[in-house]
Amino acid sequence: MRVAVAGATGNIGALTVAALERAGHHVVPISRSIGVDLTTGDGLDTALSGVEAVVDATNCTATERDEAVAYFASTTRTLLSAEERAGVRHHVLLSIAGVDRVEGNAHYAGKREQERLVAEGPVPWTIVPVTQFHDFAAMVTSWTEQEGTATLAPLLVQPIAPADVADILAEIATDAPQGRYREVAGPEPQDLVDMARRTNDARGRKIKLVPTWSSLFGPAMAGNVLLPREGARIAPTTFDAWLAQQR
Numbered sequence: 293m294r295v296a297v298a299g300a301t302g303n304i305g306a307l308t309v310a311a312l313e314r315a316g317h318h319v320v321p322i323s324r325s326i327g328v329d330l331t332t333g334d335g336l337d338t339a340l341s342g343v344e345a346v347v348d349a350t351n352c353t354a355t356e357r358d359e360a361v362a363y364f365a366s367t368t369r370t371l372l373s374a375e376e377r378a379g380v381r382h383h384v385l386l387s388i389a390g391v392d393r394v395e396g397n398a399h400y401a402g403k404r405e406q407e408r409l410v411a412e413g414p415v416p417w418t419i420v421p422v423t424q425f426h427d428f429a430a431m432v433t434s435w436t437e438q439e440g441t442a443t444l445a446p447l448l449v450q451p452i453a454p455a456d457v458a459d460i461l462a463e464i465a466t467d468a469p470q471g472r473y474r475e476v477a478g479p480e481p482q483d484l485v486d487m488a489r490r491t492n493d494a495r496g497r498k499i500k501l502v503p504t505w506s507s508l509f510g511p512a513m514a515g516n517v518l519l520p521r522e523g524a525r526i527a528p529t530t531f532d533a534w535l536a537q538q539r
Contacts, residue, residue, distance in 0.1 A: 293318070294342050295345045296320040296321075297322060297346075298346060298347065298348045298350050299350035300349075305350075308347055309321060310458070311458045312466075322339055333370045340374050343375075344381050345380065345466065346383050346384065347465050348384065352364060354398060354399075357402075360402030361401050365406070368405075368409045368410065376414040381415075383417045385420065387420060388400065388423075389421040389423045397509070397513070418469050418472075420464060421476065422477070423451060424447075425451060428449070429487035429488035430487075430491040432484070435508065443502045443504045444501065445484065445508070446484060447509060447518055448515065448516065448519060450477040450480065450519050451478045451531055452527050452529075453529035453533075474523055477519075477520035479527070480531070489501055
């Protein structure tokens with residue numbers, strides 16, 4: 293198949309490109325850095341010519357709710373419109389497990405708007421809600437670290453390996469549209485603070501961790517809120533196995 297990947301130079305996007313190519317598909321990368329811009333639409337019609345499916349693995353770094361919602365809404369509308377013109381038959385959106393259970397988070401608000409537009413849009417679709425990635429804890433510490441100290445919330449998560457996410461996206465993109473896919477998660481629950489400590493140790497980084505609910509994530513995300521629902525698809529790679537690759 294001819295499959296386009298939006299966000300092709302990002303973490304999950306690049307892995308999805310590789311997974312599709314390993315399976316023998318022709319991949320069309322979509323990224324501003326290579327001349328295809330979802331904010332303006334520049335280069336998009338040319339990129340989608342002959343494309344049968346699109347995987348949207350784009351991300352947004354906005355920290356304000358209105359900004360995040362506006363970004364996801366604008367880029368999603370632009371992408372879906374171009375897909376309709378090109379006759380794309382399947383739009384696959386990478387989303388977040390539990391996105392409907394968390395209020396007050398700007399990124400989650402943006403993803404909910406993105407999901408709504410895809411579900412109501414003109415292109416047959418599959419939405420794939422996935423739990424946090426194995427490298428999420430280290431990413432959070434990098435956001436908050438100051439002078440060797442980082443704050444992060446003691447979230448309970450069931451993290452998944454980025455490579456497993458990419459394999460599943462590639463599999464779904466080359467199948468028929470399925471609507472809202474069941475949640476996808478890693479094999480076992482983890483504590484985010486412990487994940488950060490172990491990841492930093494494996495990478496040789498010495499950072500003091502301060503658990504707090506007053507940082508990026510609030511009490512609305514406490515307890516089992518971020519864990520997958522019953523019946524979730526469980527990916528194979530454990531956090532320990534992923535961690536061994538970080539040493």
